[in-house]
Amino acid sequence: MNEYRGKSAVITGGGNGIGFATAKLLVDGGARVLITGRSQDTLDAALERLGGNAVAVRGDVASLPDLDTLADRAKSEFGTFDALFVNAGVARTMPLDSTTEDFYDELFAINVKGAYFTVQKLAPLLSTGAGVVFTTSVANVMGLPETSVYAAGKAALRSLARSLSGELLPRGIRVNAISPGPVDTGILERSGMTDEAAEQFKKEQASNNPMKRFGTPAEVARAAAFFAFDATYTTGAELAVDGGATQL
Numbered sequence: 001m002n003e004y005r006g007k008s009a010v011i012t013g014g015g016n017g018i019g020f021a022t023a024k025l026l027v028d029g030g031a032r033v034l035i036t037g038r039s040q041d042t043l044d045a046a047l048e049r050l051g052g053n054a055v056a057v058r059g060d061v062a063s064l065p066d067l068d069t070l071a072d073r074a075k076s077e078f079g080t081f082d083a084l085f086v087n088a089g090v091a092r093t094m095p096l097d098s099t100t101e102d103f104y105d106e107l108f109a110i111n112v113k114g115a116y117f118t119v120q121k122l123a124p125l126l127s128t129g130a131g132v133v134f135t136t137s138v139a140n141v142m143g144l145p146e147t148s149v150y151a152a153g154k155a156a157l158r159s160l161a162r163s164l165s166g167e168l169l170p171r172g173i174r175v176n177a178i179s180p181g182p183v184d185t186g187i188l189e190r191s192g193m194t195d196e197a198a199e200q201f202k203k204e205q206a207s208n209n210p211m212k213r214f215g216t217p218a219e220v221a222r223a224a225a226f227f228a229f230d231a232t233y234t235t236g237a238e239l240a241v242d243g244g245a246t247q248l
Contacts (some may be wrong), residue, residue: 005030009228010074012061012118014161015042017185018135020049022085022224027186028052034081036088061088061114064121071121080127083228086115086157087135093146104149106142111153117248119151119164119175131228134161134177138242141179158238165236174235176227181242182206184214210244223226 013019014035023033033054043056057073058153059066063179074081089111090107094103119132126132139147140155158177165175182205206213223241227234240246 003029004225004229007083007229008033008078009083009085010034010036010070010081010122011085011087012036012070012114013135014085015039015046015056015186018180018183018217018220018224019085020046020086021221023054023089025218025221025225026058026083027051028161032078034070034077036070043067044191049248060110060134063110064117067114067117067121071125072123074122075214076078078125079205080125082127082130084119084126084132085135085224085228086118086132087117087224088114089153091137091150093150095146096148099149100210107153111150112156117156118162119160123168123173126168126171128172129154129232130173130176131229131231132164132168132173133224133227134158134175135224136177136179136238138140138179138181138246141246161238164235169235174227174231176231176234176236177238178223178227179238179240179246180215181216181240181245182214183220183241208245210248211240211243213243215241215243 006118006157009031011033014023015037023035026033027050029188035056036059038060040058043058047054047056055077059070092246123127132225134157136157137154139151161175161177221239223239
């Protein structure tokens with residue numbers, strides 16, 4: 001119950017899905033957590049469930065002024081903090097022949113630029129021994145159709161986990177990545193897909209998974225917390241949390 005007492009963390013995209021599940025795991029373990037997201041309503045609902053050890057800052061990770069605001073709030077709340085979960089992102093697919101410049105720019109602005117500058121702005125506030133965790137995706141190694149832009153962005157994050165781990169290691173900061181497979185976070189429904197189409201997609205993905213099911217946000221949260229706090233002799237690594245999809 002008090003596994004994370006005295007610890008503090010910042011989680012981007014913490015209002016729902018994997019980010020929220022990680023925030024809840026840490027808060028339930030005694031940590032203080034700052035979550036971010038673009039929807040104030042989503043953040044307010046998350047704070048109701050998380051309780052008094054959580055605070056929220058509305059902002060877009062693709063906006064550097066918003067990231068400056070986030071850094072200022074993190075400094076005022078924590079001074080320094082122990083874990084940064086770089087989780088905010090969008091998952092959208094489009095065939096090569098339909099991909100527009102706007103679509104490409106939006107995904108890279110949020111998933112890559114946003115992640116990079118989140119670390120740049122917040123790294124000065126990380127304590128010695130802190131952990132940074134990126135959320136990548138199995139798409140970065142599987143070559144799934146219609147995911148070229150999304151997958152390339154997630155592959156960029158995998159690369160950042162390696163290069164930034166070397167850059168931050170002199171400060172004792174570890175940088176790793178978790179790579180979720182099919183996880184039921186509600187993102188399909190939020191992407192505009194109909195309920196029927198989302199359900200059909202889930203059935204197809206589950207049938208192709210070695211474990212024959214979707215993962216849960218809580219299962220991915222435990223992997224994120226492991227890298228953030230417990231994997232003290234690991235840096236630059238990526239952990240697949242995918243039911244064996246990329247391994248079997």
